[in-house]
Amino acid sequence: MQKFIEAGYEVVDFEDKADVYIINTCTVTNMADKKSRQMIRRVKELNEESVLVAVGCYAQVAKDDLSKIEEIDLILGVNEKNNIVNYVEEYMKNRNKKIDISDLKYDTQFVDFGSITYTEKTRAVIKVQDGCNQFCSYCIIPxxxxxVRSRNKESILKEITEIAKKDIKEVVITGIHIASYGKDFKEEYKLIDLLEDINKIDGIERIRLGSLEPTIITEDFVKRLSKLEKICDHFHLSLQSGCDETLKRMNRKYTTEEFRIVVKLLRKYFENVLLTTDIIVGFPGETEEEFEKTYNFLDEIKFYKMHVFKYSPRKGTVAAKMKEQIDGNIKEERSKKLIEMSNKNEAEYNNTYIGKKVKVLFEEREGEYMKGHTTNYIMVKEKTEENLENKIVEVEFKF
Ligand code: SF4
Known part of the structure; x- marks a missing residue:
């Protein structure tokens, strides 16, 4: 949208007649795929003469499917999206000729993410990287x-400096695979270098990391990380399975033993660290024995919270074609067991905090309470009439 505004276009409400409609498709779930298609059809009913452009993930992976929908004028993948205005204008000039966008040559390098930053009142989510080279067998994202395309450091640091001036205290560093940050740079500048630079920005008081691949966590990385006083001691490590055979079929690049070492390192360098994770249950071929291995490993690690996903096949991935797909009832049963464990862990951790003083960045009011989070991401509610929004205050933890 920003690119159109910069080029002098006016943005109107969805229900108003527009000359160009951009549909941002999404490929995260099958449901979303269906929704994208419905939306695409609806738009042409609003203005038959308009140029309808489909962009985004679904447009990237399912060009053939989308080209069967005759209402769509242009399909732009992730890289082409950067030059969207040029493509649309070129299309308008050649309206009655069928053009193939592969004949249009624009710079396809994704240089900056600028307008993608998402800001709440107390926290700004900064996307520093896009794409992934890992090819986990269940995932469509690559x-x-x-x-992998990394955002340049000057742009990130400039943006965070601006955000700090707006009195935002916390930044969340995210991406599709932030462990790969900088892998596409010629110079040696990795995630840890970026975090060290962000740590120097005045006004920012907390730096939180989005989901982190365990493979990046070496002793050197954790040592350098632990020296940054603004880094939050909460890490979301995507484990996915606690069984080596399953991890292998998932094409994950670590073993449970390597993961165990990572956890030990984080617990050694961060005294109050809390760890959360994602787990997939019912991955193709996951036997009772394999699930038991996962269960026991999780019981040993004791994550603060676990996000449990029942495996669902994504068309176009290796895992979707695997034989031995698991029955829905079994997935449900396994999921329930892990959710129970997660709830138990969370309650146990919270119990150890009762009566302790914790520093909370308060985010919003909820009735008689102000709600916020500690650095290690425990949610705290404080009964008070005072407006504590966007303040970091030390309070006594009650359950
Ligand atoms: S699950 Fe994550 S690491 Fe694996 S391919 Fe998808 S985005 Fe990449």
Whole structure:
């Protein structure tokens, strides 16, 4: 949208007649695919003469499917999206000729993410990287989003400096695979270098990391990380399975033993660290024995919270074609067991905090309470009439 505004276009409400409609498709779930298609059809009913452009992940992976929908004028993948205005204008000039966008040559390098930052009142989510080269067997993202592209450091640091001036205290560093940040740079500048630079920005008091691949966590990385006083001691490590055989079929690049070492390192360098994770249950071929291995490993690690996903096949991935797909009832049963464990862990951790003083960045009011989070991401509610929004205050933890 920003690109159109910069080029002098006016943005109107969805229900108003527009000359150009951009549909941002999404490929995260099958449901979303269906919704994208419905939306595409609806738009042409609003203005038959308009140029309808489909962009985003679904447009990237399912060009053939989308080209069967005759209402769509242009389909732009992730890289082409950067030059969207040029493509649309070229299309308008050649309206009655069928053009193939592969004949239009624009710079396809994704240089900056600028307008993608998402800001709440107390926290700003900064996307520093896009794409992934890992090809986990269940995941469509490397096909949908393409290979790793990192945002340049000057742009990130400038943006965070601006955000700090707006009195935002916390930044969340995210991306599709932030462990790969900088892998596409010629110079040696990695995630840890970026975090060290962000740590120097005045006004920012907390730096939180989005989901982190365990493979990046070496002793050197954790040592350098632990020296940054603004880094939050909460890490979301995507484990996915606690069984080596399953991890292998998932094409994950670590073993449970390597993961165990990572956890030990984080617990050694961060005294109050809390760890959360994602787990997939019912991955193709996951036997009772394999699930038991996962269960026991999780019981040993004791994550603060676990996000449990029942495996669902994504068309176009290796895992979707695997035989031995698991019955829905079994997935449900396994999921329930892990959710129970997660709830138990969370309650146990919270119990150890009762009566302790914790520093909370308060975010919003909820009735008689102000709600916020500690650095290690425990949610705290404080009964008070005072408006504590966007303040970091030390309070006694009650359950
Ligand atoms: S699950 Fe994560 S690491 Fe694996 S391919 Fe998808 S985005 Fe990449």
């Amino acid at each position: 096909y949908a989003r393409g290979r």
